[in-house]
Amino acid sequence: QKEVEQDPGPLSVPEGAIVSLNCTYSNSAFQYFMWYRQYSRKGPELLMYTYSSGNKEDGRFTAQVDKSSKYISLFIRDSQPSDSATYLCAMCSGGSNYKLTFGKGTLLTVNP
Amino acid sequence: NAGVTQTPKFQVLKTGQSMTLQCAQDMNHNSMYWYRQDPGMGLRLIYYSASEGTTDKGEVPNGYNVSRLNKREFSLRLESAAPSQTSVYFCASAKEGLAGFNEQFFGPGTRLTVL
Numbered sequence: 001q002k003e004v005e006q007d008p009g010p011l012s013v014p015e016g017a018i019v020s021l022n023c024t025y026s027n028s029a030f031q032y033f034m035w036y037r038q039y040s041r042k043g044p045e046l047l048m049y050t051y052s053s054g055n056k057e058d059g060r061f062t063a064q065v066d067k068s069s070k071y072i073s074l075f076i077r078d079s080q081p082s083d084s085a086t087y088l089c090a091m092c093s094g095g096s097n098y099k100l101t102f103g104k105g106t107l108l109t110v111n112p
Numbered sequence: 113n114a115g116v117t118q119t120p121k122f123q124v125l126k127t128g129q130s131m132t133l134q135c136a137q138d139m140n141h142n143s144m145y146w147y148r149q150d151p152g153m154g155l156r157l158i159y160y161s162a163s164e165g166t167t168d169k170g171e172v173p174n175g176y177n178v179s180r181l182n183k184r185e186f187s188l189r190l191e192s193a194a195p196s197q198t199s200v201y202f203c204a205s206a207k208e209g210l211a212g213f214n215e216q217f218f219g220p221g222t223r224l225t226v227l
Contacts, residue, residue: 008152032213043116043202043218044155088155094213098143098162098206099170104154 003027006089006103015112019076023089023103026070030091030101033065035074038086038105047087048074051094079110114138116219118203124225125193133188133222135203143206143214144186145170146178148199149221155202161186193226200224 006023013019021035032051036044050056053067062075072091076083089103119134137144146158147170157170159178167178175197177189186205190197201222206214 006154034213041221043204043220045218046215049213049215092213098160098214099157100216102155104152 003101004089004091004103007106008104010107010109012109012111013079015079015081015110017079017110019079019083019108019110021074021076021087021089021106021108023072024070025072025091025101027091027093027101028070029093031094032092033063033072034090034100035061035063036088036090036102038088040085044088081110081112084109116203116205116217118201118219118222120222121220122223124227125190126227127194129193130189130191131193132190133201133203133224134185135187135219136185137203137205137217138184139205139207139217140183141205141207141217142183143208144180145204145206145216146176146186146188147202147204148172148197149202150199158188158201193224195226198224198226 004025034049035047037047038044048063050063050065056063060077064073086105086107088105090100116137142163145160147155156172161167161180164183179187203219204216206216
């Protein structure tokens with residue numbers, strides 16, 4: 001079993017839709033959970049991060065972590081064509097751990 | 113601030129040729145990373161350097177070598193390129209943040225094709 005599983009999609013939605021992106025993981029030591037956004041032919045950039053369980057909101061984006069289920073989600077409200085990108089989840093145990101473990105990424109297209 | 117820069121942007125090699133991918137960061141970060149990204153495989157860590165003077169293997173180090181030349185620069189070398197090394201290569205650097213984890217900043221990538 002891979003440490004981090006992410007459905008690669010592709011996912012295609014109409015503008016204004018609510019998008020749900022998800023990852024599952026197996027390593028109980030993970031404490032920090034991140035979502036990176038990667039536009040076509042660009043490097044990934046950090047979108048949001050969450051520590052341990054709970055929710056975090058930033059504008060139209062909400063990140064959720066359920067450590068009991070080892071499940072994390074990213075919700076995008078009122079999705080826009082500019083949200084079209086690949087979304088990668090990433091996680092680490094924090095502290096002196098320098099390495100992130102990434103999901104494979106989900107390709108999202110928001111159609112006008 | 114240029115952030116993380118990578119050269120070259122594109123490269124085509126023949127099997128058995130060697131080349132070095134260059135990476136530099138101007139954010140005074142201690143740790144730097146090399147990843148490869150392949151369709152359906154996500155980002156996989158090749159090597160990383162937690163600080164100047166140290167390097168460690170990641171998930172897929174075979175066929176690669178690295179040099180942390182100084183705090184700014186971290187190069188990746190392919191001694192004898194193979195078609196299996198056709199990929200997009202990303203360099204990243206990370207700051208030790210107050211949040212408790214190292215936020216990684218990525219370069220624009222190098223697209224490498226090995227024929």
